[in-house]
Amino acid sequence: MEWEKEEEEQQSQQNNGMVYVKVMTDEQMELLQKQIAVYTTICEQLVEMHKNVSAQQDLSGPLSFFHLAMLGVKLGNLYCDSVMTSAGNKMTSRQRWTPTTAQLQILERIFDEGIGTPSKQKIKEVTNELMQHGQISETNVYNWFQNRRARSKRKQMVTPPNSAESEVETEDDFPKEKKTNSENINSNGIMVPRPDEICFQSSEINSLSQDPRPHTAAIMFPS
Amino acid sequence: MEWEKEEEEQQSQQNNGMVYVKVMTDEQMELLQKQIAVYTTICEQLVEMHKNVSAQQDLSGPLSFFHLAMLGVKLGNLYCDSVMTSAGNKMTSRQRWTPTTAQLQILERIFDEGIGTPSKQKIKEVTNELMQHGQISETNVYNWFQNRRARSKRKQMVTPPNSAESEVETEDDFPKEKKTNSENINSNGIMVPRPDEICFQSSEINSLSQDPRPHTAAIMFPS
DNA sequence: CCTGTATGAATGAAAG
DNA sequence: CTTTCATTCATACAGG
Numbered sequence: 010m011e012w013e014k015e016e017e018e019q020q021s022q023q024n025n026g027m028v029y030v031k032v033m034t035d036e037q038m039e040l041l042q043k044q045i046a047v048y049t050t051i052c053e054q055l056v057e058m059h060k061n062v063s064a065q066q067d068l069s070g071p072l073s074f075f076h077l078a079m080l081g082v083k084l085g086n087l088y089c090d091s092v093m094t095s096a097g098n099k100m101t102s103r104q105r106w107t108p109t110t111a112q113l114q115i116l117e118r119i120f121d122e123g124i125g126t127p128s129k130q131k132i133k134e135v136t137n138e139l140m141q142h143g144q145i146s147e148t149n150v151y152n153w154f155q156n157r158r159a160r161s162k163r164k165q166m167v168t169p170p171n172s173a174e175s176e177v178e179t180e181d182d183f184p185k186e187k188k189t190n191s192e193n194i195n196s197n198g199i200m201v202p203r204p205d206e207i208c209f210q211s212s213e214i215n216s217l218s219q220d221p222r223p224h225t226a227a228i229m230f231p232s
Numbered sequence: 233m234e235w236e237k238e239e240e241e242q243q244s245q246q247n248n249g250m251v252y253v254k255v256m257t258d259e260q261m262e263l264l265q266k267q268i269a270v271y272t273t274i275c276e277q278l279v280e281m282h283k284n285v286s287a288q289q290d291l292s293g294p295l296s297f298f299h300l301a302m303l304g305v306k307l308g309n310l311y312c313d314s315v316m317t318s319a320g321n322k323m324t325s326r327q328r329w330t331p332t333t334a335q336l337q338i339l340e341r342i343f344d345e346g347i348g349t350p351s352k353q354k355i356k357e358v359t360n361e362l363m364q365h366g367q368i369s370e371t372n373v374y375n376w377f378q379n380r381r382a383r384s385k386r387k388q389m390v391t392p393p394n395s396a397e398s399e400v401e402t403e404d405d406f407p408k409e410k411k412t413n414s415e416n417i418n419s420n421g422i423m424v425p426r427p428d429e430i431c432f433q434s435s436e437i438n439s440l441s442q443d444p445r446p447h448t449a450a451i452m453f454p455s
Numbered sequence: 456c457c458t459g460t461a462t463g464a465a466t467g468a469a470a471g
Numbered sequence: 472c473t474t475t476c477a478t479t480c481a482t483a484c485a486g487g
Contacts, residue, residue: 105466105467105468105477105478105479106467106468107466107467107479108467148468149467149468152467152468152469153466153467155467155468155472155473156466156467156468158472159472159473159474160465160466162472162473163473327482327483328462328463328464328481328482328483329463329464330462330463330483331463351474352474371464372463372464375462375463375464375465376462376463378463378464378475378476379462379463379464381475381476382476382477382478383461383462385476385477386477
């Protein structure tokens with residue numbers, strides 16, 4: 010991974026001036042890495058397992074255990090249902106394309122390569138490749154790049170040219186001081202926000218933090 | 233991996249206590265969460281895959297997996313705990329902006345003035361003004377107007393339509409401000425096939441992959 | 456606690 | 472390309 014660059018992030022949203030950062034100790038850091046490593050291992054092994062099972066059905070593997078284990082890890086829940094809702098007549102909704110994680114990875118990767126001009130030809134190519142990972146059309150690709158570019162640009166534009174406005178009071182006025190018993194951490198204690206809709210680092214994280222930089226879609230692997 | 237933060241120390245009470253700590257921005261934090269979320273999802277998918285592949289299996293397998301999974305949970309908990317307690321920094325990435333009453337009043341007033349074109353310049357002005365009443369960013373203002381307009385429009389769209397209801401059976405699926413509890417459609421970001429080509433995909437739909445290809449999750453595992 | 460709702464934010468698509 | 476719209480996702484809060 011490489012988000013080491015991340016210089017001076019500075020405000021994503023409600024904090025003009027003041028910078029909020031997460032602070033962790035080395036041990037916490039290490040813990041985190043371990044956690045990810047565990048996931049990595051689990052995933053890899055599961056993949057292996059699946060290969061075997063797929064190879065020969067009779068492979069009498071005690072898969073049930075996986076289920077149990079995974080359920081333990083699983084923090085969120087809901088699994089999408091089957092496509093159409095009970096009513097059956099529904100299904101008319103959702104006409105808008107939603108990139109699959111695989112597609113997103115590829116798109117981000119390509120975007121990072123800097124080619125700012127998707128050019129018709131390129132679009133076609135990309136579309137073709139993405140088609141391997143799910144339904145998609147050239148228009149989708151085109152729009153995606155259009156939006157991606159526009160938004161990443163806007164982000165870096167909003168960056169206050171300087172720090173002149175060193176406010177003196179802000180950031181305390183935050184209404185509520187809520188400190189809500191932290192959300193984001195599901196009851197299980199695991200910090201994953203929500204199992205659904207995962208996206209590999211959209212990295213344009215949002216609002217207007219700048220960062221016109223690379224967002225390699227690779228998952229970070231603690232070595 | 234090392235995301236050394238550069239400037240912008242913030243160091244919390246950088247004096248006694250830990251001398252060096254890792255600092256992450258909201259973006260980084262979020263990125264991390266997403267990565268973990270990705271793993272989680274992958275695991276879930278793999279498990280689902282297994283469910284399908286192996287109808288029923290006896291259990292008596294490799295406890296190692298189970299242990300690993302549990303370990304993951306454990307680490308997850310530990311992680312959260314320690315992080316929360318340490319710097320006391322809000323671990324919550326991205327809390328959303330909440331307008332203060334003063335800000336809301338002003339926003340509403342401006343909105344009523346009819347200028348439907350917030351235009352960048354206007355946004356800046358307004359933001360500036362609102363800053364006097366609490367933390368806020370241009371994006372917040374921008375979003376606010378965006379949402380305000382969209383929602384007021386939708387509202388008036390729902391109200392009038394009770395006079396000449398054309399269709400006969402379109403009553404319940406109508407928008408309704410009911411705010412559809414979503415989740416009726418897969419939330420994995422998987423795209424639902426256009427109504428014009430839904431043919432296959434019936435049994436193992438969401439279970440594992442949206443694409444009718446060898447799902448070998450391998451592709452998701454960058455070395 | 457859990458659930459429903461209002462609303463801030465993200466984003467695909469389209470208009471300009 | 473830039474701006475706007477429409478739809479959806481996620482979360483802060485109020486009620487049970």
